[in-house]
Amino acid sequence: MNIESLLIHGGIDGDKQTGAVSVPIYQTSTYRQNGLGENNGYEYSRTGNPTREALEKLISDIEAGYSGLAFASGMAAITAVLTLFKSGDKIILSDNVYGGTYRVLAKVFKNFNLNFELVDTSNIKNVEDSITDDVKAIYIETPTNPLMTITDIKKISQIAKKNKLLTIVDNTFMTPYLQKPIELGADIVIHSATKYLGGHSDLVAGLVVVNNEDLSKRLHFIQNSTGGILNPFDSWLLIRGIKTLSVRMDRHEENAQYIAKFLNENPLVEKVYYPGLESHIGHDIQKKQAKGYGAIISFVLKDTININDFFKKLKLITFGESLGGVESLMCHPASMTHAAIPYEIRQKVGIVDNLARLSVGIENKEDLIEDLTSAIKLL
Ligand SMILES: *Cc1c(COP(=O)(O)O)cnc(C)c1O
Secondary structure (H helix, E strand, O other), rough: OOHHHHHHHOOOOOEEEEEEOOOOOOOEEEEOOOOOOOOOOOEEEOOOOOOHHHHHHHHHHHHHOOOOOOOHHHEEEEHHHHHOOOOOOOEEEOOOHHHHHHHHHHHHHHHHEEEEEEEEEOHHHHHHHOOOOOEEEEEEEEOOOOOOOOOOOHHHHHHHHHHOOOEEOOOOOHHHHOOOOHHHHEEEEEEEEHHHHHHHHOOOOOEEEOHHHHHHHHHHHHHHOOOOEEEEHHHHHHHHHHHHHHHHHHHHHHHHHHHHHHHHHHOOOHHHHHHHHOOOHHHHHHHHHHOOOOOOOOOOOOOOOOOHHHHHHHOOEOOOOOOOOOOOOOEOOOOOOOOOOEEEEEHHHOOOOOOEEEEEEOOHHHHHHHHHHHHHHOO
16 A cells, blocks of 8 residues: 555554444543453553554554554653663764753653763764764654754664664654655654644654564553553544645645745845755755655744744744644744753754744745745844
8 A cells, every 4th residue: 555545544444343434532441351361452541542552553554664652742752762771771862853852861861871972863974983882772863853954764774783773763854654764774763743643733642663573562561561651532633633644744845845945045044954955965865765855944044133023023824832733833943942952062063043943834835935024024
């Protein structure tokens, strides 16, 4: 099946018993057992729930993995994956990962002596040079948030395999519609399903897909032991969102290409970060490893402009956290998504104070340009 069909019919398609085309919401905590050790495959909803299972099979199918797991948020998913490691282990981390990923490692896992090193993973030699005996995994985001740096997933996976390390990819920005890390050699794929997979800014969820039975067993054990599961209603809502992913992503990207070009030609814009621009560093790798360029654009306004004034002038584009919804969202990484990262590191990696990040929605593209144009004009 092609991905457009799989998004709709993958996992557990509908309900066998009644023929319902929509998976029922099994709003239950427990299940009747027929006798000692006799049950219908379910005992308790932390351990297993049919609605959550339908979602878990669906994400596994569309990421071409071995199995999937659903969590209460992207951070719960990331935390579960990080508990695969032990005290004394070290993880190589892309140097402008999602702020929350940095924070959980720097402020929570640090207390358990799980170490990490921030590396520019777009430079393969940097990654190779950072591998020491205690390194157990390479954790990447590509494109990164918010600077859209591209890392070659295949090359990273090859280095990881050679050194017996796990390759973990946060695929939130691309979604499996555009990029399938497991097919490129990754072991674990993570999603903040709050973003494009849900797609409507109405739920918080996280997903993990693994490529083999051993990782599947270990992560299911962690999921049941630590308990950060996704509830039945949000599992259903997420299945509903995923069904339209292909049409949404196509429109998101069409709009993003148009807006990136507009920003790139605007004299008040200092710099545009969008992998769909041929001038973007990593454009060629992106073209090779993904089916598209996504719809997140970051840009730096000239320093004569007060960026807060610009945000306040926007009418159609919502100023707020998050991304990946049908509505366009603008945010200020330095004070919002990446505030947890120390100022010096932010400057070093390029998350400057006049940087804005736009998650391009699926509104009419001329309306979006009109909003940006009038906001810039009023400055
Ligand atoms: C939002 C986000 C997360 C965290 O997910 P939540 O659902 O907010 O917990 C992780 N990674 C990336 C790339 C994100 O954008």
